[in-house]
Amino acid sequence: MVAVRAIEVREFGGPEVLVPAEVPEPAAGAGQVVVGLAVADVIYLDTLLRSGWGGEHFPVKPPYVPGNGGAGTVLAVGEGVDAAWVGRRVVAPASGAYAEQVVADAAEIVEIPDGLGFAEAAAMLHDGATAILLARAGQLREDETVLVAAAAGGAGSLVVQLARDAGARVVAAARGERKLALARELGAEHAVDYSADGWQHRAREVAGGAGGAGVDLAFDGAGGALGKRVFETVAPGGRFVTYGTSEGGFADIDQRTAEERNVQVTNLLAGGPPAQSVRQAALVEALDLAAAGRIRPSIGATYPLARAEDAHASLARRATVGKSLLVV
Incomplete structure (x- = not known):
């Protein structure tokens, strides 16, 4: 054998x-x-x-x-x-x-497209496809303010770059200065340490808007209790996209609260993993963007x-x- x-x-x-x-x-x-x-x-x-x-x-x-x-x-x-x-x-x-x-x-x-190494390609397999699907779900728009939590993670770091390229103003949230520095390097205008108490209030302040109302769109790559605080950064009428389970479960967002604030809540994985054809198309797009130098893992x-x-x-x-x- x-x-x-x-x-x-x-x-x-x-x-x-x-x-x-x-x-x-x-x-x-x-x-x-x-x-x-x-x-x-x-x-x-x-x-x-x-x-x-x-x-x-x-x-x-x-x-x-x-x-x-x-x-x-x-x-x-x-x-x-x-x-x-x-x-x-x-x-x-x-x-x-x-x-x-x-x-x-x-x-x-x-x-794998020409010019892309094995390591870069492997890094796109899950996180690249996920980042593309997140960008679609969040409907990235020019001149909006976007918060990316877990911004130094595999998917989060790519979402930061996609939001930057879409013309959005990016607020990165991560734990520790090393991770915040990476987010700034990738294009985040502001970076907030979510290990600090009350960080979500700081995120709303740097996002601007009327009275520090919050961000137009937030991506939650953490889930759990931290994901709930990410939800708090979203301004009335904004959008919240969650996909993280790093705390062992998704962010449990109260539907009544979301409706009262007119916040659109999307759980990318609520219905289970996306269809294979959908993920494959997203992976192809991510690999092509990486090969073109538009994003990098x-x-x-x-x-x-x-x-x-x-x-x-x-x-x-x-x-x-x-x-x-x-x-x-």
Whole structure:
């Protein structure tokens, strides 16, 4: 039996349950390809699933190989797949991606544009597509004031850039000066530390408007209690888009309060993950924008595959600034 290197979760728990392992070399079935991964994406959801969270929505059970995709080269194709894919550089959504090789549906892979490296492409797999979908949901407009919470995260840092390019004035909210500095570098006019008490009032003040009324649009990449405070920054008649679960759940916004303030509330994930075709189109757009230099992922940390534990531990401590990746 030929084996490949991987990371396994053998029981739910903290980062220490991520252990190096060898698993059987995958084979492509009908309509599938085998991708030799160069870089695996790491997202916060990976850490929640590893801890045992979300079983009602994400039915994973140990032992399993975590990860939901990455970037690499097509090694083999299955029945019904054009052999011309072999040797092409692709971004591949696929489960079990903390591994040297992964099986992906041929219909879901996307070729990496020329001039874009594996790391940048892998960083766009989830966060790039999410940022595009967020921008659409929020209806970014020129001359509006937009607050981006978790502005130094993988998706948030891209939303900052998309809002800047749309001609909006960006207020970034993040924890700590390192993250705030990154947000300013990416185009935020103002940056507010949300570890400080009353930060939401400060955000409304810097946003301007009548009596510091608040922002026209807020993106909540945090969820939970912090997400509720993000909602408080929105001016009457504004828009609030939430997608974050970093506190273990979405922001629970009172519908009556939203109606009284005439604030439009959109939960990007309320109906479950977007359809595959929708996400794929958003990924293609994100990759093209990155290849053109319009947006760039902020890759804050890369780790060898065997050190996946360190990647998760850093995310848990909120120590990672920007995107985390595993180099295979």
